[in-house]
Every structure is written in C-alpha cells, then in structure tokens.
Amino acid sequence: MSKSLFGWKTGLAALAFAAAAVAGVATSATSAQTKAATAAKAQIGVAAPTFTLTDINGKTHSLAEYTEQGKIVVLEWFNPMCPYVVKHHETVTTMADTYNAFKDKNVVWLAINSSHQGNMAHGKDAEFAKKWNIGYPVLNDESGMVGRMYAAKTTPHMFIIDSNGVLVYDGAIDNDPGHSPKTDGSVVNYVHQALSEVVKGETVTESKTKPYGCSVKYAG
C-alpha cells in the first residue's frame, strides 16, 4: 500500500468536518429550545432535542417540562418483543434495578417504543409493562420521529439528559452485548455509572458507547 503524498487534502477534509460539526451543534442547540419536535439531532454536550409523547395510559410527557423542572432524564428505547429487552427486564432486572437506584435522586426515566404500526412489537407495551411491573412511563413514538431525532438504533438504546437539558450519555445499558447475561461479575452498567456522576454534578466519564440490541423497528 503506497504512502500518500497529498497530506494537505486531509487538512481540508478536517476543516470541512469541523465546519459541519459546528453547524450541527448550532442546529441542535437552537431546536432544543423549542417545544416542537424538529429535525434536530441529538449530540453529546449540547441541548437534547425536545419532544412530547403520550404514554400507554394516555398521559403526555414533555422533555422540555422535565428539563424546566431541573430533572435528570433517562431515555430507554424499548420493544418488548426484542430478546435484549427481555433480557434486561425479565432474565435479569437491569432496567428496574437502575431505575430504582436513582428514582429518588431527581431522575425521570422514560421508555420509548418507536416500532411502527405494522410491526409485531406495536401495541404490546401495556401488556409487558404490567408483566414486568415497569415503574416508569412507556411512551408511544410509532411515527419514529423522536427515535430518529436521537438516532436511536437499538432496543435498548440509552440516553441521559442532565438537569440543564444537555445530552450527557448516548449508548448501551452495559458492556454485555450477548443475549444471555454474563454472570462472572465483569458487567459494567454504563447508565448506572453515568447517572452516579450526573447526580453529583460531575462530568460523565464515558459519555458514548456502542449500543447493542435489536434494530428499532422504524417505518420504512
């Protein structure tokens, strides 16, 4: 493989990337200040895109309102038909355990299902929320608009928004991507780790990890 003699091109590319990144930041920050969901994309370190969705009981939840109340918000992309979601809600209780550890520490936890109407996972949230005794709201995003704003790819895919409305974590629930849980004590719960830092006002050490799970079942 030959070495390049055209290193200057890399510099230009880097400038182009930097310009694009700055533009993205500005767009996200501006949009996050509006209550209407927009095409803004979630990005670590900037204001999280706002949204309003309805849960399985018909109650509406507005991210902007939680942020105005100074709440820390956890978003969990959810699909009860996905084996990885079953793993963390039934085989082991990672989600419930993490939620229970922080629910009294100014943390709001929202599950979001972005499965489209024709998918087998659509319409089963209430059944599984009851079966798994989920203690937090499960929101319907069947249009996929919020999922696409956050670029949620997997179920589960986790996001944490701090009390200033800034996205501070984007990634996996933990470092155990198998569909059967490890029992050797090597599992690191990234969300627990990040929340422990956020509630203390500290910077999140590991703010981006690769999420794992089933694909979010967006409409084509």
Place this chain on the structure above:
Amino acid sequence: MKQSTIHAGSSLVLLFLTIAAPGTILADQSSRSPVDLTAPATPDGNTLIRVSIASDLHSISPGATGFIAVTYTIERNWYTYWRNAGDTGGPPDFAFEKPEWLQIDDALWPVPDRYELPGDILDYVYRGTATFLFPFTIASDAPTTGEHPITLRTSWLVCRDLCLPGRAEATLTLTAARVPVPSTSADRIRALYEALPKPFSIATAPKVSLSWVGLSLHVHAPGADEITFFPDERTGAKPLDPLRNALVKGDRLVLPFSHGKDGSSEVSGLIRIRRGGSAEYHVITSDLAAGT
C-alpha cells in the same frame, strides 16, 4: 466417522446430527414448510435456522488437519449476523465439546451482505445458507481407533421484522484410524475454503489498487460497477459513517477512517468489488499510519 441419514435421498451424508434445543430431530430438512408469515403466533427462533455439521475427513489420524463445516440454513425472509453485526444484532456463537487431542481453531466466516434498515441502520448479515469453517488439527498422541463424538452448541439471533434468539446442538462423530480418509463432503468443503476471501495483494488482485491519503482509504478498481467495504470490528480504527461512505456505485471508493477510542490505528475488513454479475472479495489489513 459415522454415516448418517439426515437428508432424505442422501445416503452419502457423513454426519450424525441432533438438533437438541427445540427437542427436534430433523430427519428430512427439505420437507419443512416455510413459516407462515401471516400467523399471529411468534415464530420459534430455534427452528428458523437449521444447523448441519460435517467434516472433510471420513477418518482422522494423528497429525491430520481438516475442517469442520457448520452450515446454517436460514428460513426465507429471515437473516442472522456476520462477526461484525453492524449497528444492531449480534454474531452467532459456537462452542465445541471435544476430546483434548482435537484442536479446533476460530471460525473462518463466509462473506456477509450489507443490509440497510430504516433509521440509518446498517447491518452485516447472512441470508439463505452460511457455512462456517473451523480448521482443526489432530494431536500426534491422538488415538487410532474408536469413534469420537464432537458436540457443537451454537446460538444466534435471527431477525426479520422482529428478532428471536435460537440455539441448536449438533454432533459429528469422528472415526479414528491410522491414515486419514477424505469424506464425501471433502470436495464441497474444499470449494468453500477456496472461495473464502484471501489477503489483498498484487498477485490476488492485479487490477485493483489501494492507497491511503491521510486517513482515507482509496480503492480503484477499473471497470467495477460497485465497491463496498465491510469493516471488521476486531480492530480499532473505524470507517466514518459506513452507511453513506462504505459503498460506492462506480470504480473508485474513498473511505475516511478515524482512530479507535484508545487511539488504535489498525484497519481490517473485506472489500467487495462487483463487475457485471460477479463479485470478488479481498481481505484488507492495514494501518492508518500508512497515510501519514
């Protein structure tokens, strides 16, 4: 090696296969009907992939080398994942229960396909059939008589508009002898091995040129209709936005990379070049430092 009668009409099949997970023995795999996709019941992930196991050796002997071939036959419209699953899903898992004198190496994975899903999701998948070859070596102190079962336990995630876990167990019985004897699967397995991508070189791909310009990999394949890069996640450096950048219609691919989280710069993956109706694959192993 024990002869088997798994496939109806195939008296030459060498293996003795048991699919243990759903408690089913597949006596005639070809007679199974497809899953009824309109049925409201959730399909069984254990039966959406059928597993068979074979060896290229009928008889094994001390010092012999060969392959164990594990074939997934995947139900129509469903898919499972490459070793780098991509944005979602996960790769199959394989574990063997075997005698100590049998060393089985890591799988040689067949080439995957690229699968784009709504939501800017990019996965690397298998559809139809996929055969994983496991090179093996018989130790010099291995026995020269007797029959020796090798048990495979494999699990997977199989997806369509939902994902299901599945697992199976399959047993291959190796017959020990003083000299190795090829099996009736030997030609098929050898052909599968020969078809696997080889490391890129001028000798293997005289019409293809690769170079680095800064952190971008440049591939030029004159006359190509399409060039695709399939990143291997076992190394640290990552292509930037492979959904948009790692496939090009035409004969020139420019693919920017970034260093891994830990600063790692090693690059590996497959390149697929399509010309007309055919495709060639090359294994790429390189380093971002090559362009600096």
